[in-house]
Amino acid sequence: xxxxxxxxxxxxxxxxxxxxxxxxxxxxxxxxxxxxxxxxxxxxxxxxxxxxxxxxxxxxxxxxxxxxxxxxxxxxxxxxxxxxxxxxxxxxxxxxxxxxxxxxxxxxxxxxxxxxxxxxxxxxxxx
Amino acid sequence: xxxxxxxxxxxxxxxxxxxxxxxxxxxxxxxxxxxxxxxxxxxxxxxxxxxxxxxxxxxxxxxxxxxxxxxxxxxxxxxxxxxxxxxxxxxxxxxxxxxxxxxxxxxxxxxxxxxxxxxxxxxxxxxxxxxxxxxxxxxxxxxxxxxxxxxxxxxxxxxxxxxxxxxxxxxxxxxxxxxxxxxxxxxxxxxxxxxxxxxxxxxxxxxxxxxxxxxxxxxxxxxxxxxxxxxxxxxxxxxxxxxxxxxxxxxxxxxxxxxxxxxxxxxxxxxxxxxxxxxxxxxxxxxxxxxxxxxxxxxxxxxxxxxxxxxxxxxxxxxxxxxxxxxxxxxxxxxxxxxxxxxxxxxxxxxxxxxxxxxxxxxxxxxxxxxxxxxxxxxxxxxxxxxxxxxxxxxxxxxxxxxxxxxxxxxxxxxxxxxxxxxxxxxxxxxxxxxxxxxxxxxxxxxxxxxxxxxxxxxxxxxxxxxxxxxxxxxxxxxxxxxxxxxxxxxxxxxxxxxxxxxxxxxxxxxxxxxxxxxxxxxxxxxxxxxxxxxxxxxxxxxxxxxxxxxxxxxxxxxxxxxxxxxxxxxxxxxxxxxxxxxxxxxxxxxxxxxxxxxxxxxxxxxxxxxxxxxxxxxxxxxxxxxxxxxxxxxxxxxxx
Numbered sequence: 048x049x050x051x052x053x054x055x056x057x058x059x060x061x062x063x064x065x066x067x068x069x070x071x072x073x074x075x076x077x078x079x080x081x082x083x084x085x086x087x088x089x090x091x092x093x094x095x096x097x098x099x100x101x102x103x104x105x106x107x108x109x110x111x112x113x114x115x116x117x118x119x120x121x122x123x124x125x126x127x128x129x130x131x132x133x134x135x136x137x138x139x140x141x142x143x144x145x146x147x148x149x150x151x152x153x154x155x156x157x158x159x160x161x162x163x164x165x166x167x168x169x170x171x172x173x174x
Numbered sequence: 175x176x177x178x179x180x181x182x183x184x185x186x187x188x189x190x191x192x193x194x195x196x197x198x199x200x201x202x203x204x205x206x207x208x209x210x211x212x213x214x215x216x217x218x219x220x221x222x223x224x225x226x227x228x229x230x231x232x233x234x235x236x237x238x239x240x241x242x243x244x245x246x247x248x249x250x251x252x253x254x255x256x257x258x259x260x261x262x263x264x265x266x267x268x269x270x271x272x273x274x275x276x277x278x279x280x281x282x283x284x285x286x287x288x289x290x291x292x293x294x295x296x297x298x299x300x301x302x303x304x305x306x307x308x309x310x311x312x313x314x315x316x317x318x319x320x321x322x323x324x325x326x327x328x329x330x331x332x333x334x335x336x337x338x339x340x341x342x343x344x345x346x347x348x349x350x351x352x353x354x355x356x357x358x359x360x361x362x363x364x365x366x367x368x369x370x371x372x373x374x375x376x377x378x379x380x381x382x383x384x385x386x387x388x389x390x391x392x393x394x395x396x397x398x399x400x401x402x403x404x405x406x407x408x409x410x411x412x413x414x415x416x417x418x419x420x421x422x423x424x425x426x427x428x429x430x431x432x433x434x435x436x437x438x439x440x441x442x443x444x445x446x447x448x449x450x451x452x453x454x455x456x457x458x459x460x461x462x463x464x465x466x467x468x469x470x471x472x473x474x475x476x477x478x479x480x481x482x483x484x485x486x487x488x489x490x491x492x493x494x495x496x497x498x499x500x501x502x503x504x505x506x507x508x509x510x511x512x513x514x515x516x517x518x519x520x521x522x523x524x525x526x527x528x529x530x531x532x533x534x535x536x537x538x539x540x541x542x543x544x545x546x547x548x549x550x551x552x553x554x555x556x557x558x559x560x561x562x563x564x565x566x567x568x569x570x571x572x573x574x575x576x577x578x579x580x581x582x583x584x585x586x587x588x589x590x591x592x593x594x595x596x597x598x599x600x601x602x603x604x605x606x607x608x609x610x611x612x613x614x615x616x617x618x619x620x621x622x623x624x625x626x627x628x629x630x631x632x633x634x635x636x637x638x639x640x641x642x643x644x645x646x647x648x649x650x651x652x653x654x655x656x657x658x659x660x661x662x663x664x665x666x667x668x669x670x671x672x673x674x675x676x677x678x679x680x681x682x683x684x685x686x687x688x689x690x691x692x693x694x695x696x697x698x699x700x701x702x703x704x705x706x707x708x709x710x711x712x713x714x715x716x717x718x719x720x721x722x723x724x725x726x727x728x729x730x731x732x733x734x735x736x737x738x739x740x741x742x743x744x745x746x747x748x749x750x751x752x753x754x755x756x757x758x759x760x761x762x763x764x765x766x767x768x769x770x771x772x773x774x775x776x777x778x779x780x781x782x783x784x785x786x787x788x789x790x791x792x793x794x795x796x797x798x799x800x801x802x803x804x805x806x807x808x809x810x811x812x813x814x815x
Contacts, residue, residue, distance in 0.1 A: 133721040134722065
């Protein structure tokens with residue numbers, strides 16, 4: 048699986064997390080509507096979504112940036128999952144589980160031959 | 175079974191069924207109704223309904239919800255709403271009183287509103303800081319006159335001391351009650367009338383009488399209206415008799431010792447049980463050193479005359495605001511081969527007083543023990559207080575101790591503060607330096623009291639562990655601290671006409687975290703046959719910024735449980751906006767659901783057209799969180815069940 052596809056899995060989970068968080072923030076009987084905690088997971092889900100989309104869109108991203116994004120992603124995913132646990136939001140926890148699966152795939156994909164061949168082709172073209 | 179025996183059994187069963195249908199059975203809640211604030215007159219909060227069981231409760235779903243529109247977060251002209259109304263189910267209708275003192279009649283299976291009665295009550299904080307209501311009461315004529323209105327009535331009280339009576343079928347005022355359907359209770363407020371006698375608790379209804387207590391403005395005045403209970407005619411509102419809790423000779427310099435919560439009734443012997451609160455001022459008794467034996471008591475009176483049958487004082491010379499605050503639960507206990515007519519009185523101080531309800535004598539021992547003396551000039555604290563060791567108190571003798579997390583996060587603030595406080599255990603009087611009050615005025619069991627399964631004789635109650643600081647302030651210091659009582663300062667109470675003001679604070683660190691060890695609230699079950707504690711579990715959850723703290727911390731609770739025959743305990747009460755069902759045998763949580771705000775009212779349980787419903791009012795209470803709502807929500811099983 049390419050990094051773009053696996054990052055897409057993260058983006059999918061994050062988008063689901065964002066929708067779930069928005070619903071929880073605005074629904075009266077969610078138990079957490081209008082709370083700072085719900086706002087926090089809206090913000091963190093958005094950040095995860097943006098970071099994952101960056102990996103999807105800019106596949107040629109090189110150097111320290113993709114590694115940093117991937118590191119920040121795991122912090123964001125685990126942090127949001129912990130917040131989801133404390134917010135008693137099972138669906139957000141599921142969404143973060145999807146993100147986690149995507150994150151492991153992304154980490155694996157970085158070293159995958161397909162990625163290397165793409166890099167090498169691009170390297171040749173630019174030289 | 176031989177045929178004659180079979181016929182007699184069938185006849186007996188038929189007779190009992192008929193008696194129940196006609197409303198003649200005086201026992202517990204009838205199978206399909208929840209006709210009073212506590213479910214029934216015994217305050218058992220027990221439903222014989224058994225459709226919802228521990229096995230199928232996982233399937234429980236929302237059946238309907240209603241938003242009454244009567245809610246305020248306090249940001250506008252109307253004070254914050256505090257809604258603790260038990261819904262009633264009777265006359266094939268769910269009736270709910272709102273914190274704006276209106277009545278909503280709801281279809282029990284669909285949630286469709288049948289009618290609404292607008293009381294046009296004054297929406298001002300005349301006695302309480304918030305708009306409070308604990309529901310409505312129901313009466314019906316024993317021999318209804320056909321075609322005549324108001325043969326069935328719903329009553330609602332208001333903060334400005336008016337009692338409204340409306341037709342239960344139409345919501346139209348009953349013109350023969352009071353003046354055009356409104357009885358002015360304040361007309362009887364003739365001594366120390368500093369504020370109106372707020373009718374926040376629905377009257378207790380028995381036969382053709384309404385028994386009416388009232389709520390006042392605690393902590394502000396020393397000289398206040400004395401705690402009169404009024405018995406009035408259910409049809410006309412005519413005053414039939416009064417009960418006075420304070421001796422006439424003392425009334426000019428004190429007040430209250432009122433009955434502000436619900437009452438219970440033994441219908442076999444026509445006995446009304448009154449939970450009598452503490453006298454004023456609440457935290458200093460130097461102005462009222464004479465005995466006031468009915469204050470902070472449970473008192474039994476004759477329903478027809480108001481004459482006292484017996485009384486037991488639970489706190490002598492109360493200077494802790496340990497109001498007896500809930501209706502005693504009446505239940506027969508099988509003990510040592512005998513059936514004992516018992517009464518279980520829960521309390522803020524965490525003791526369970528289990529008494530013979532006909533004599534007032536303890537079934538489990540109550541012992542007078544020496545307690546610390548007061549060091550406040552002018553105060554004469556009682557030398558002894560009643561203690562109960564068995565059943566195990568809901569609030570332990572030792573305070574919970576410093577919570578390391580709160581202490582560490584505040585760089586040792588909690589430990590340093592503790593060293594400044596007077597702490598000699600239970601009944602340490604309020605002091606100049608500040609007394610560590612545990613249990614405090616919002617500890618133990620609140621106004622909802624407990625529930626009982628009369629079959630297994632299991633008593634269940636939710637209770638809170640709150641540590642507060644009681645500080646007496648000489649008048650000049652109090653005036654300095656409060657700019658002569660002009661500045662709105664949380665915790666300060668003037669106790670006017672006494673030499674002292676008062677400062678009540680909860681023992682928190684500067685970040686608002688409790689300085690004492692959790693749990694902050696628990697649910698306990700007792701076997702009344704032995705007095706043994708069956709189980710005790712943390713209940714509910716503390717919620718901050720939406721985050722739920724660990725289950726082991728529990729939550730401070732306001733409200734009460736209801737029990738079903740099938741072994742379930744339904745309760746809201748906690749500061750998180752969840753309602754839960756517990757297994758009566760184990761105390762395990764079997765089901766929970768989110769509601770709009772803390773459900774600080776007792777649930778009502780009923781069966782209608784073959785389906786069992788559990789209804790919660792989720793209104794919130796500013797003591798727990800600022801979260802408020804106007805939601806009435808019913809749960810039931812899917813149709814396949």
